Amino acid sequence: MSTRLDELVQELGQADRQERIELLIDLARELPPLPDRLAGSRDESHRVPECQSPVFLFVEPAESGRIRLYADAPAEAPTVRGFVALLVAGLDGATPAEVANLPDDILDRSGVREILGMQRISGLYGILRRLRALAAQLPQPESPAKMPADTPSADPPSAASSDPSTAAASTPDPEALIAALRTVTDPELHVNVIDLGLVYGIQTQGHEVHVEMTLTSPACPAGPQMIRDAVAALEKVEGVTKAHVKLVMNPPWSPDRMTDAARDELGIF
Amino acid sequence: MSEYAHPEVLVSTAWVADHLNDPKVRIVESDEDPALYFQGHIPGAVEIGWHAHLQDQVVRDYINVPAFEALCRKAGIANDTTVVFYGDRSNWWACYAFWAFKLFGHKDCRIMNGGYKLWKDQGRPLVRDIPQYPPTDYKAQPIDESTIRAFRDDVLAHVQARRPLIDVRSPKEFTGELLHMEDYPQEGSLRAGHIPGAKNIPWSLAVNEDGTFKSADQLRALYEQQAGLKPDDPIIAYCRIGERSSLAWFVLTYLLGYPNVRNYDGSWTEWGNLVRVPIERGA
Incomplete structure (x- = not known):
């Protein structure tokens, strides 16, 4: 502070x-x-x-x-x-x-x-x-995202994803990742997680994708299901071998994230 | 044009300006914003805040009789003092303080029509000196609170008997589209909507742009034609925490002269959190 x-x-x-x-x-x-x-x-x-x-x-x-x-x-x-x-x-x-x-x-x-x-x-x-x-x-000057470090991962990154020559050809398209997440809806609100503003960040490392998302409230009972749905949807995208979805509660979600302006913040970083 | 039913409870800014040094009159500022009084108030006015002074800091209720008496004694208010309330937000909290003073049985309570905003907009003086008055020996004479205050069980019985309720919140709060502060449930409610059978008459429809109350004819059109109330109906008014509905209670009781109006100060922050009470959504 x-x-x-x-x-x-x-x-x-x-x-x-x-x-x-x-x-x-x-x-x-x-x-x-x-x-x-x-x-x-x-x-x-x-x-x-x-x-x-x-x-x-x-x-x-x-x-x-x-x-x-x-x-x-x-x-x-x-x-x-x-x-x-x-x-x-x-x-x-x-x-x-x-x-x-x-x-x-x-x-x-x-x-x-x-x-x-x-x-x-x-x-x-x-x-x-x-x-x-x-x-x-705003652009964050000290931008390297820290999230993959503490994201639990069962599989170590594959050789393919760390090899820039092969990864470049078939790494997932960011638009396709967002489109996949648009198929994941909050079962109570019937709105997809992108338009709700629940997705805080999407990062790809070769063929692995790391997503940070939140829930509309910490006690949301649909949380585990939405995370499973998101992982499944992301892993269907061409070029994705493994998807990691991390739940974050800070900053807390608020309804103003649902506006068009808030959607622009989502971006890929 | 018809008159207000009890025009004497409403005083003008000019009347207040003429009574600044009247020892029988005490001007009281009651605001939403606790710093506003200290930024500048009507000369001689004392501050009585809804949160700092009128509410108990532990139990969700008003202060008790000894605390109310101490408050009045210190503010130089005697049992026969004419107490004139005014404040920000078109007198929400002034009406709330007026209502609380009535619970404790204070006889001569009035509202300065137009509140803080009109006084300021008319270029009348605002000062920062905090006045001191000789203490009084105030004795509270609490009324039967059930005549002007409703508790949750009263409201439930009222709903079951299909009696009229007035919800003075914004239309979106009424329909349930807007639940205050989803991510801070301790400040809002777990459920959105309104008490079944309530009519939505947002408080703002009862006041003019300059903060003064609408005319008796306009108010009658609002509550009788639009909301379908009848003057003799037993009526309960509510909002979110009971302040906006104090204004509706004041309007119905004193400006239109309805004899049987109660304020449900638990309001939506209580009803929207109660288990198994009926709730309606939509317009």
Whole structure:
């Protein structure tokens, strides 16, 4: 997590209710206005849907693999605006990975949950989720994916898949992998796992394919079946000798992953 | 054009501006956003927050009588004080506080029509000084809460008797299309939809753009023609946690004068989690 954000969260967390509210008001007052070129883009596609107050977030790539974070929130909702300003102050100039891995516990550690109350905190989780999703769309500078390392695999990679001369000719087509996953549906929602936004990543290593996917809720009873279906569908794709599907719960799935925009994030990495 | 049934419970921003130094009047700000009061409030207003002050922090309920008395004593509210509530979001929480004060038997409660937004939009003063008032010897005189508050068993009996319910949530929450926060079930409900027989009249239809309440004729058209209510019906209003439905309760009870309206403050966060209660989906 960014050091600056960590410091701000700690300062808020150590304050009493009154001081914490004053700090949030100060942060809210100091939130920089949106640049003119973004001011006109305060539309539904940039709004955090879970938040009852209109909150707009913009994450852009900047030099040396850092991000610029811009945000707007109404002055009439100073706690929300202050929290958004805290994120901007703490994360503008951070790396995409720092933002993509932003932990939910900052709401507890900063004491913001305590002043807002259980029932009104959901919009702020929505802000954190949207921010992580936006950052995850950006090119990750330290990109090598770590997932195959801890993916259990019964078979060691075959000789063919590590031989670039033969692998190049018949490695699976990424489009074909996505098409195969489109045949796997969530039995409760009757929508395929791609359009639901459950697939977080697809990586091929020669003839082996590694997929990271999540479920709509950690307790989804259809999980094991969907994973078996996904493995079976992937292994039917030309050029695939072995498919590994790893279940991940972080970041948690949310309905906004189902939109067209969210589908673009899925990409092959 | 007809008048509101109890026009005296609604005061204008101008009335409040004229009574800022009236020792018989206490202005109370009740907001969704707990920082709003501290960012700037009506001169002399005290903060009474739904979460920080009116709710018990352990049990899901209101504070008890001694805690309510301590709250009023500290805020300089006496038993005969005229308490005027206002706040953000078109007075949701002001209505909620008004309702809670009625549970504890406070007689003279009023709502500032238009709330925080209208006061601010009219360019009236907002200050940051937190006032101190001499403590009072407030004594709560709780009413029979069953007259204005419904619990889950009351709601179940109401459904079985096919009596009218008003669901003031958004249309998508009502149909079950939108379940709040699927991945944070502790803040939402395990089931989506509405209580069988409920009519969906989103709270926002009861207020104007500037935050003031719609006219008596408009409100009557909304609740009597659109929702089919009759003034003498026993009615229960609910939403997700009981704040938006406090506004509907206020409108029906004081602006239209219905004698038998209760607020189900458990609302969808209770009903949508109860085992084996009936639920309907769709419009």
